[in-house]
Amino acid sequence: MTSLAFIFLLALLPAQSTSRRYLPKAASNPVFGPREVYGLLKGSVTVKCFYPPTSVNRHDRKYWCKESTTGCTTIVSTSGYTSPGFQGRVSLIDYPLAKYFQINMTELTETDEGTYQCGVGINGRGLSHKVILDVSEGPHVPEGAELFYVKLHSTLTVSCSFGKDYESERKYLCKLDKGGCRTVVDTYQKYGEDYYGRVILSNTEPAGSFSVAITQMGWEDSGLYVCGAGVFGERGVSKELDVHVYEETKVPQGKTTIFGVKGSSVTFECHYEPLRMSSVKYWCKWRENGCAKIIDNAGFVSPMYEGRVAMYDNPQNNTYTIILNQLKDSDKGYYWCMTDKENEQQSSTELKIIEGQPGLEGKKEVEAQVGSRVDLTCSYPCKYYSYQKYWCKWTNTGCMPMPASDQRQTGMDVSCDTDNKTVILNFDSVAKTDQGWYWCGVKRNSLFGETMAVYLEVTGGSTADSGLDLLDIAEPPSHAEPPSHAEDNFIPQGRSYSGAAASKSSDESHGPNKLVLILTPIGAVLLILVAVFAVFKYRQLKRSDLVSVGSYRTNISMSDFESVKEYSASNNACVKETQETQIGGDEFIATEATPESAAETKKAKRSSKEDADLAYSAFLLTSTSIAQGGPGEDSAAPDACPPNWEGQI
Amino acid sequence: AFLTDCGIAYPVLAGYPQNSGDDEHVLVNNKCQCVTVTSRFVPSKDNPDEEILERNIRILVPLKARENISDPMSPLRTTFVYRMTELCRKCDPVEIELGGEIHQAQQSNFCDEPETCYTYDRDKCYTTTFPFLYHGEIRKVPAVLTPASCYAD
Numbered sequence: 001m002t003s004l005a006f007i008f009l010l011a012l013l014p015a016q017s018t019s020r021r022y023l024p025k026a027a028s029n030p031v032f033g034p035r036e037v038y039g040l041l042k043g044s045v046t047v048k049c050f051y052p053p054t055s056v057n058r059h060d061r062k063y064w065c066k067e068s069t070t071g072c073t074t075i076v077s078t079s080g081y082t083s084p085g086f087q088g089r090v091s092l093i094d095y096p097l098a099k100y101f102q103i104n105m106t107e108l109t110e111t112d113e114g115t116y117q118c119g120v121g122i123n124g125r126g127l128s129h130k131v132i133l134d135v136s137e138g139p140h141v142p143e144g145a146e147l148f149y150v151k152l153h154s155t156l157t158v159s160c161s162f163g164k165d166y167e168s169e170r171k172y173l174c175k176l177d178k179g180g181c182r183t184v185v186d187t188y189q190k191y192g193e194d195y196y197g198r199v200i201l202s203n204t205e206p207a208g209s210f211s212v213a214i215t216q217m218g219w220e221d222s223g224l225y226v227c228g229a230g231v232f233g234e235r236g237v238s239k240e241l242d243v244h245v246y247e248e249t250k251v252p253q254g255k256t257t258i259f260g261v262k263g264s265s266v267t268f269e270c271h272y273e274p275l276r277m278s279s280v281k282y283w284c285k286w287r288e289n290g291c292a293k294i295i296d297n298a299g300f301v302s303p304m305y306e307g308r309v310a311m312y313d314n315p316q317n318n319t320y321t322i323i324l325n326q327l328k329d330s331d332k333g334y335y336w337c338m339t340d341k342e343n344e345q346q347s348s349t350e351l352k353i354i355e356g357q358p359g360l361e362g363k364k365e366v367e368a369q370v371g372s373r374v375d376l377t378c379s380y381p382c383k384y385y386s387y388q389k390y391w392c393k394w395t396n397t398g399c400m401p402m403p404a405s406d407q408r409q410t411g412m413d414v415s416c417d418t419d420n421k422t423v424i425l426n427f428d429s430v431a432k433t434d435q436g437w438y439w440c441g442v443k444r445n446s447l448f449g450e451t452m453a454v455y456l457e458v459t460g461g462s463t464a465d466s467g468l469d470l471l472d473i474a475e476p477p478s479h480a481e482p483p484s485h486a487e488d489n490f491i492p493q494g495r496s497y498s499g500a501a502a503s504k505s506s507d508e509s510h511g512p513n514k515l516v517l518i519l520t521p522i523g524a525v526l527l528i529l530v531a532v533f534a535v536f537k538y539r540q541l542k543r544s545d546l547v548s549v550g551s552y553r554t555n556i557s558m559s560d561f562e563s564v565k566e567y568s569a570s571n572n573a574c575v576k577e578t579q580e581t582q583i584g585g586d587e588f589i590a591t592e593a594t595p596e597s598a599a600e601t602k603k604a605k606r607s608s609k610e611d612a613d614l615a616y617s618a619f620l621l622t623s624t625s626i627a628q629g630g631p632g633e634d635s636a637a638p639d640a641c642p643p644n645w646e647g648q649i
Numbered sequence: 650a651f652l653t654d655c656g657i658a659y660p661v662l663a664g665y666p667q668n669s670g671d672d673e674h675v676l677v678n679n680k681c682q683c684v685t686v687t688s689r690f691v692p693s694k695d696n697p698d699e700e701i702l703e704r705n706i707r708i709l710v711p712l713k714a715r716e717n718i719s720d721p722m723s724p725l726r727t728t729f730v731y732r733m734t735e736l737c738r739k740c741d742p743v744e745i746e747l748g749g750e751i752h753q754a755q756q757s758n759f760c761d762e763p764e765t766c767y768t769y770d771r772d773k774c775y776t777t778t779f780p781f782l783y784h785g786e787i788r789k790v791p792a793v794l795t796p797a798s799c800y801a802d
Contacts, residue, residue, distance in 0.1 A: 025673040025687050056771050060797040121771075121797075259746055 023219040032149055032244040033118050033129040038141045044106040047131055049118035050099055050149040052246045058096035060120050064103045067115040067130075072123045075116075076103070099149060108135045145224065145240035150217050152247045153256065155346050158227060161209030162237050166229035171201065171210045174232055176224040181232045184225070185212060189288050194220070197286050197334030198348050215336070215348035216256050217245050257350045264358035265325030265441075265451040268349055270337030272318055279341045283311065283322050286334035286348065294335075295322065299397045307437030307453055310399045314446070325439070325451045329353050359384060360440055360452035367457045368430050376425040376454050378440030387442040387449060391425040394437035394453070402438075432458050676704070677736050681766040683709040684736050711768050718766055719775050719794070729767060774799035 032050040039045040047064075051057045061079050065072035075083045076092045078101075083090075086105075094101040103118060113135045119128025150156045158173065172186035184192045185201045187210075192199075198215045208229065214221065222245045230236015260266040272281060282296035294302045295309050297320070305324075312321045324331070336348045362378040380389060392399035404425040423440055435458040441451035677686035685707045693699040710729055717723040740760035742753040769775055774795060781790040793799045 023675050025675055028675050028678070054772065055800050055802060056798045058802075059800045255744075257746070 024222075029126070029129065030246050031119055031127055031129045032147070032246070033131055034144050034147060035130075035242065036132045036134060037144055038134045038136065039105070039108045039112075040138045040141055041108060041110070041135060043108055043138075043141075044104065045108065045133065047103040047105075047116075047118060048100050048147060049103065049129060050147070050244070050246075051101075051120050051127075052248050053096065053099045054248060057120055061122070062092060062094050062101045063117075063119055063123060063128075064090070064092055065117050065119070065123050067117060072117050072128075074123060105133075110135055145242040148241060148243045150243065150245055152218070152245050153216055155213055155215045155348075156217050156221070156243060157211060157213050157346070158225075158241060159204065159209065159211040160227040160239055161204075161206065162229045164207045166237065167207040169208075169229040169236060170231065171203070171227075171229050172232065173199075173201070173212045173225060173227045176226060181226055184214070191288070197350060200286070200291060200336070200346075213346050215346065219245055221245055255349060257352060259352050259354050260324075260327045260331065261356035261358055262327055262329065262353055264327060264356070264360075265323055266327065266351060267448050268322040268324070268335060268337070270320050270322065270347060271345065272320070272337075272339065273345055279339045281311075281320060281337070281339050283309075284336050284338060286336055291336050291338065301396050307394050307455065310394065310439070312398065312448065321448050323441075323448055323451055325453050327353055358452065359450050360442070362440065362452060362454060364453070365455050365457070367459060368427075370432055370458055370460050371429050374427045374430045374456065376438055376440070376456065377422050378424075378452055378454075379422045380442065381421070384442045384449070385421075387444045389423045389440070389442055391423060392439050392441070394439055399439050399441075430456075430458055432460070434458055673705075679736050680770045681764055681768070682731060682736065683711065683768045684731060686736065709768075714767050718769060719777055721777060721794070722779075726767065735764065769795050769798075771795075771798060 030052045033047060037045045037047055049062075061077055063074050063077035063079075065074045073083070074081060075086050076090045078092060078094055089106045091104045092101060093104075101118070105112065113133055116131045116133055117123075117128040118131060119125075121127045148156060148158065160171075160173075162169075170187050173184045174181035175184055175192070182192055183190055184195050185199045187201060187203075195214065199212060201210060201212050203210045212227065222243055225241040225243055226232055226238045227241060228236055228238030230238075232238060255269075258266050258268065268283070270281070270283070280296055280298055282293050282300075284291035284293045292302070293300070294305050295311050297311055297313065301309060308326050309322065309324050312323075314320060320337075322335075322337075332351055332353045334348050334350050336346060338346050359381050360378055362376070366374065366376060368374040376391065378389075378391070380387075389404075390401055391404040392401045402425055404423050425438065425440070427434060435456055438454045438456055439451045440454065442449040673687050673689040675685065675687050677684060679685070686704060687707075688702055688704045690700040691703045693701045708731060711726075714726045715721055715723045716726045738760065739756040742755050745752055745754050774793065776791055776793050776799070778789040778791050780787045782788075
């Protein structure tokens with residue numbers, strides 16, 4: 001009952017799916033060799049037997065045995081045995097790295113005719129291949145088929161040459177099956193159904209020769225093929241080929257189909273043989289009349305793909321990566337990784353375009369004036385939270401990385417915020433040479449992920465505005481330091497003066513002159529301060545014996561000290577300085593205003609005499625602390641807040 | 650010749666022609682229990698024009714196997730149980746496409762269950778220890794049961 005149910009269910013399966021998922025029984029035997037070999041009497045034959053180069057196969061026993069009614073009797077094996085009847089005329093040599101072992105039989109006799117087996121392991125266990133040996137008198141011996149042993153999903157490269165006579169004839173490759181020979185490819189651009197996009201026929205030197213490359217070899221591709229010039233079965237010459245596909249590991253190697261989201265980007269990986277590092281590698285799109293070159297590693301980029309494609313070499317893994325972005329529906333098709341040397345591994349991948357939402361978003365076209373400040377933003381979704389993000393400038397030879405800032409808070413957060421996930425590339429002053437394509441991309445462990453392309457167009461503009469902007473941005477940093485200096489607090493007014501002077505200087509001139517103009521007023525201020533300090537010190541020396549510091553101190557309590565602060569406008573202003581001053585931005589302009597107002601209020605408070613007396617006592621207090629050497633480190637406020645007597649001057 | 654490389658199976662003369670011409674496909678190739686299942690379409694006996702699916706199940710019973718294949722001193726195995734659900738289990742990860750990305754997925758459940766093997770898997774190395782008398786002392790010496798599979802390279 002269950003079997004009926006099974007049959008019913010399985011009958012509904014389309015034949016196509018079975019052929020893709022399950023290997024045919026004929027292909028399940030991994031040991032491969034010739035089907036029939038032909039030898040002459042007293043002549044010799046060579047049999048090549050292929051096996052998958054797994055560790056166990058390379059180390060296991062190899063044998064050559066003759067089939068008989070009781071089983072398969074060993075003639076020669078790698079265990080060191082040679083059958084008595086064959087002593088001296090048979091040899092078996094294993095070439096594990098080349099994936100085959102070779103049997104050589106000489107001095108053939110008629111009794112040698114029969115069915116043999118070349119195999120791995122123990123006789124009769126099934127890991128073997130049947131070979132029929134035909135011994136004839138001659139003189140002509142039919143040529144056996146050429147053997148090809150290819151790995152699953154890799155590329156088969158076949159070359160056939162027939163001589164100058166067939167130079168202008170139709171060349172073809174067809175697969176032998178029940179009904180005849182089905183065309184795989186021919187010089188008239190006819191492609192077999194299963195081979196569309198994955199086969200390329202190219203004419204080679206010398207005349208009358210050609211080579212065929214079939215990528216993505218599957219289980220169904222095992223079998224007999226015929227390559228020829230003319231028409232199969234009717235005219236011309238041909239050669240038989242025996243192809244067998246084997247599987248080495250269960251791990252899938254390379255992708256056969258890649259899906260790209262419309263508008264987003266895809267990454268292709270091409271592997272190459274390590275020895276051939278010097279050859280030119282290129283990437284092309286398969287077309288019926290050939291493969292259209294898109295990009296190569298010598299700097300060529302097809303004009304239609306400008307800004308869309310880049311190639312990255314990774315010599316450690318013997319791979320190179322191709323990124324293609326701004327995907328459109330017309331991009332679907334088959335793409336080949338090729339080299340200019342013929343006998344190298346060429347591979348292909350199918351690209352399919354699907355609808356979806358690209359991960360990276362941002363403005364794709366940005367226009368800016370020369371000299372202005374430009375920000376190229378790229379927002380990324382939460383799935384790229386842990387990836388490396390980068391900006392790069394696109395050129396024909398690749399995409400050059402550029403320094404960019406990631407707006408996300410770096411730290412120990414495990415969650416992913418929906419805002420602030422942007423990477424910004426900014427130009428302080430954009431120039432005409434900055435025009436071009438820029439890519440924003442993500443990378444993980446040196447594997448390239450999604451990218452987004454932005455075109456920056458720079459239009460000519462005026463230069464005067466740019467100078468002003470530059471200075472405005474430059475000012476805050478230079479003024480951020482003063483609060484820590486004593487000088488500025490001596491003359492808050494002075495600082496505002498220097499600020500005003502700087503802005504005035506910026507109005508008049510720009511460029512290198514601004515530094516000189518800012519420094520000159522500061523220098524003048526410094527000189528004045530030094531002079532004042534010298535005078536003050538001199539006066540203090542004179543007065544010191546008149547005032548008893550100790551007795552004066554006892555009359556003053558902490559509350560007085562506090563009130564002193566209130567009356568001393570300079571103290572207030574100074575406290576504000578240390579709290580509010582920030583580097584850069586508009587806030588600095590706000591703090592500049594307060595000292596001015598503080599200075600004004602100070603002046604207003606000077607009017608009453610009592611206030612003046614109290615202010616003077618405060619001055620004396622602070623002056624003693626300075627005379628004693630000034631405990632600068634302990635309290636920033638007193639130290640930074642010298643007496644306000646400057647205002648009186 | 651069909652693939653019958655299951656460890657200690659009895660040698661069996663293969664009865665399948667190499668180029669059968671039929672599109673026979675392999676569904677199961679279980680090396681642990683030495684079972685292969687293949688399927689093909691054959692004309693129905695009742696109605697020759699109709700094609701029905703035929704499944705061939707081939708079981709090689711290793712009569713000389715031990716109950717514990719890693720221990721040659723264990724008794725001979727006398728009970729062999731074969732379950733289609735266990736044989737048809739596909740535990741190797743397969744690539745599938747989901748939302749534009751390729752993911753690797755396992756097609757069956759209960760893949761973590763330990764399976765009792767009746768024969769050796771050629772790609773695995775099986776070892777055991779045996780008592781070795783050396784200088785009057787009995788030592789447990791490690792020995793390899795499947796030499797070809799135990800090379801490091």
